[in-house]
Amino acid sequence: MRLRVLAAMSGGVDSAVAAARIAEAGHDVTGVHLALSANPQSYRTGARGCCTIEDARDARRAADVIGIPFYVWDMAERFHRDVVEDFVGEYAAGRTPNPCLRCNEKIKFEAVLERALALGFDAVATGHHARIVDGVLSRSPDEGKDQSYVLGVLTREQLARAIFPLGDSTKARVREEAARRGLMVADKPDSHDVCFIADGDTRGFLERRLGAAQGPIVDESGQVVGSHEGAYGFTVGQRKGLRIDRPAADGRPRYVLSIEPVSNTITVGPRSALEVTAIVAERPVWNGPVAEPYEPLACTVQLRAHGEVYACRARLSGEEVHITLDAPATGVAAGQAAVLYLGDTVIGSATISTAA
Amino acid sequence: MKPAYLDHAATTPMLPEAIEVMTAQLGQVGNASSLHAAGRRTRRVVEEARESVAGALGARPSEVVFTSGGTEADNLAIKGLYWARRAQGANRILVSAVEHHAALDPAHWLGDRQDAVVEVLDVDEFGRVHPRTLRAAVERDPGTVALVSVMWANNEVGTVQAVPELAEIAHAHGIPFHTDAVQAVGKLPVVFSGSGVDALTVSGHKVGGPMGVGALLLARGVDPVPVLHGGGQERDVRSGTLDAPSLAGFATAVRIAVERQAETRARLTELRDDLIRKVRQAVPDVILNGDPADRLPGNAHFSFPGCEGDALLMLLDAKGVECSTGSACSAGVAQPSHVLLAMGADAVRARGSLRFSLGHTSTQADVDRVAEVIGGVVERARRAGLT
Numbered sequence: 001m002r003l004r005v006l007a008a009m010s011g012g013v014d015s016a017v018a019a020a021r022i023a024e025a026g027h028d029v030t031g032v033h034l035a036l037s038a039n040p041q042s043y044r045t046g047a048r049g050c051c052t053i054e055d056a057r058d059a060r061r062a063a064d065v066i067g068i069p070f071y072v073w074d075m076a077e078r079f080h081r082d083v084v085e086d087f088v089g090e091y092a093a094g095r096t097p098n099p100c101l102r103c104n105e106k107i108k109f110e111a112v113l114e115r116a117l118a119l120g121f122d123a124v125a126t127g128h129h130a131r132i133v134d135g136v137l138s139r140s141p142d143e144g145k146d147q148s149y150v151l152g153v154l155t156r157e158q159l160a161r162a163i164f165p166l167g168d169s170t171k172a173r174v175r176e177e178a179a180r181r182g183l184m185v186a187d188k189p190d191s192h193d194v195c196f197i198a199d200g201d202t203r204g205f206l207e208r209r210l211g212a213a214q215g216p217i218v219d220e221s222g223q224v225v226g227s228h229e230g231a232y233g234f235t236v237g238q239r240k241g242l243r244i245d246r247p248a249a250d251g252r253p254r255y256v257l258s259i260e261p262v263s264n265t266i267t268v269g270p271r272s273a274l275e276v277t278a279i280v281a282e283r284p285v286w287n288g289p290v291a292e293p294y295e296p297l298a299c300t301v302q303l304r305a306h307g308e309v310y311a312c313r314a315r316l317s318g319e320e321v322h323i324t325l326d327a328p329a330t331g332v333a334a335g336q337a338a339v340l341y342l343g344d345t346v347i348g349s350a351t352i353s354t355a356a
Numbered sequence: 357m358k359p360a361y362l363d364h365a366a367t368t369p370m371l372p373e374a375i376e377v378m379t380a381q382l383g384q385v386g387n388a389s390s391l392h393a394a395g396r397r398t399r400r401v402v403e404e405a406r407e408s409v410a411g412a413l414g415a416r417p418s419e420v421v422f423t424s425g426g427t428e429a430d431n432l433a434i435k436g437l438y439w440a441r442r443a444q445g446a447n448r449i450l451v452s453a454v455e456h457h458a459a460l461d462p463a464h465w466l467g468d469r470q471d472a473v474v475e476v477l478d479v480d481e482f483g484r485v486h487p488r489t490l491r492a493a494v495e496r497d498p499g500t501v502a503l504v505s506v507m508w509a510n511n512e513v514g515t516v517q518a519v520p521e522l523a524e525i526a527h528a529h530g531i532p533f534h535t536d537a538v539q540a541v542g543k544l545p546v547v548f549s550g551s552g553v554d555a556l557t558v559s560g561h562k563v564g565g566p567m568g569v570g571a572l573l574l575a576r577g578v579d580p581v582p583v584l585h586g587g588g589q590e591r592d593v594r595s596g597t598l599d600a601p602s603l604a605g606f607a608t609a610v611r612i613a614v615e616r617q618a619e620t621r622a623r624l625t626e627l628r629d630d631l632i633r634k635v636r637q638a639v640p641d642v643i644l645n646g647d648p649a650d651r652l653p654g655n656a657h658f659s660f661p662g663c664e665g666d667a668l669l670m671l672l673d674a675k676g677v678e679c680s681t682g683s684a685c686s687a688g689v690a691q692p693s694h695v696l697l698a699m700g701a702d703a704v705r706a707r708g709s710l711r712f713s714l715g716h717t718s719t720q721a722d723v724d725r726v727a728e729v730i731g732g733v734v735e736r737a738r739r740a741g742l743t
């Protein structure tokens with residue numbers, strides 16, 4: 001069936017090839033670049049889905065080469081509210097957000113998808129490296145580039161309208177294909193980091209928005225071992241940049257164990273204290289081929305982007321998912337997504353609230 | 357099916373006659389400044405083009421300064437006249453709020469980077485500059501006004517200004533008056549000598565000539581400081597080797613467009629009025645922007661409440677109707693039009709606007725195509741809402 005497809009085009013190589021493939025498959029494709037900043041110069045070029053003026057031009061040029069109509073949609077307000085403010089708010093609350101994931105959830109597959117459907121499109125295609133077969137999400141064959149984690153929050157309804165034309169390809173293949181198709185973005189560098197933090201300095205970005213707020217760094221016994229300029233600058237599992245005055249009794253490095261925003265306290269301790277096996281996560285989404293697991297389900301879980309995969313048992317209880325890891329994990333931060341897999345297939349996800 | 361091209365105000369197809377003379381000239385060698393036979397032959401083409409443009413627009417050949425288009429002509433008029441007048445102690449620039457960016461931006465640049473004081477002349481809800489507005493601004497301190505610039509007809513909403521009357525107000529105080537007549541030539545009677553203006557901008561590709569060529573008509577004794585310095589080919593006011601093939605095409609297009617102006621105007625007015633009638637039928641709450649009577653014959657500019665212009669544009673494009681939101685982009689993101697905002701529209705209404713502009717190739721079938729699809733398109737765009 002010939003579908004009317006909106007291809008989100010960031011100006012990068014992946015989304016350009018994705019649009020080209022879906023057009024070549026005979027669908028009626030329109031390219032749309034999402035303008036995410038009211039002040040485009042301030043964003044990083046090549047950043048994922050984001051918009052410097054150069055990226056907008058690259059996207060338009062790619063659309064012209066492919067031979068599809070191209071438009072720019074102004075999503076700056078929505079992006080600011082749902083991604084940037086959310087990012088700042090999550091850090092302020094002592095959690096560690098993943099803005100790419102939030103952008104997929106709230107912008108590409110909510111705001112853009114809804115508008116596309118209203119305008120008569122059937123689906124939204126992106127250049128994500130992940131596979132969708134019959135609405136079921138699974139990993140890309142390119143392990144290093146796999147993005148199923150940042151898509152794991154999408155609902156079944158969202159996935160039903162998503163097309164990922166790069167699902168079966170490695171990044172190297174995509175670049176080759178871009179060159180073959182005459183897409184000038186073929187050797188554009190990969191995006192990285194947070195697109196809306198132009199200089200890559202997350203801490204400085206948060207400080208400008210949240211202000212400096214000095215607070216104590218304590219050890220597990222509650223003894224003050226140092227001070228910090230703002231709890232939001234830290235992530236659970238972090239070791240560098242703590243500037244602790246007194247060495248630990250055992251002389252070993254110390255890590256951030258928890259962040260308490262109300263008392264503005266950072267607790268640090270040895271690596272062993274970071275180890276967790278019991279994770280509670282909220283706002284569950286069941287988007288895979290298995291039913292909600294009211295009984296413990298043996299599966300695997302990924303706890304951060306490009307992170308390790310752990311064997312676990314997951315059980316749904318009310319609005320929470322209880323995840324018990326077979327072997328301990330470290331650096332598990334509240335606010336990150338726990339994405340559950342059976343093999344390479346995503347079965348659901350939830351947002352980590354506590355870990356012990 | 358061939359799309360209905362209703363964006364003639366952006367650019368209009370070249371006239372076959374203009375293509376013919378231009379392509380014939382492309383094969384010829386010769387720089388119009390050279391003294392040998394090849395140079396003389398080229399110079400003849402250029403000077404005939406000059407005479408032809410002058411004749412068509414009621415100017416003397418010596419009053420025609422060829423440029424690379426409307427943008428350059430506007431820049432030369434605004435910056436050049438400002439610099440010339442600045443040397444005489446005048447530093448105020450009076451420009452209408454609805455000018456094209458090619459005129460507005462040079463004025464603001466002079467204000468931001470040099471010592472000009474830019475005073476923007478307010479317009480009414482139809483986009484008209486009232487003579488009393490200009491008179492009040494001038495009379496506040498006539499000796500300090502460097503120049504006045506008010507366009508002949510607006511490119512977005514089509515409103516025609518009372519240029520001769522406005523020019524007279526400036527003249528009463530010896531102030532040079534510039535008008536951007538890019539959209540007016542070939543659509544309205546434009547006679548330079550009778551209009552009382554000192555400088556008038558024309559662009560080739562809006563009248564059926566090639567892109568990248570145009571002219572500034574400059575009355576005798578009006579001498580802007582050059583913007584482009586070099587060989588001084590054009591009255592020492594503009595430098596650069598003259599583009600003989602383009603000028604031949606340009607002159608032919610201007611001549612024919614002016615010859616056919618009355619007929620074009622009558623035909624386009626009828627088609628345009630039919631378009632307005634049919635759009636109103638399909639979308640009863642549509643708002644027609646611009647002067648309801650005194651407007652460019654091919655212009656129909658609407659606001660569609662509850663719609664986003666971009667969405668309308670996309671949906672119409674998919675249905676084979678090519679039109680425009682008529683306003684500038686910034687990194688491809690549509691900005692609410694400064695013209696509509698100046699006319700008192702709010703940003704939401706401004707963003708929900710579309711311009712249909714008809715030209716010499718427009719037909720009843722184009723209008724009927726819009727009539728056929730506009731209702732469904734607006735309904736769909738409304739469902740998609742404003743974000």
Ligand SMILES: Cc1ncc(COP(=O)(O)O)c(C=O)c1O
Pocket residue numbers: 365366424425426427428430456458507510511536538539559560561568569570
């Ligand atoms: C009123 C007006 N002035 C100036 C210009 C610029 O002319 P050109 O495209 O020849 O530079 C245009 C064209 O968009 C116009 O409509």
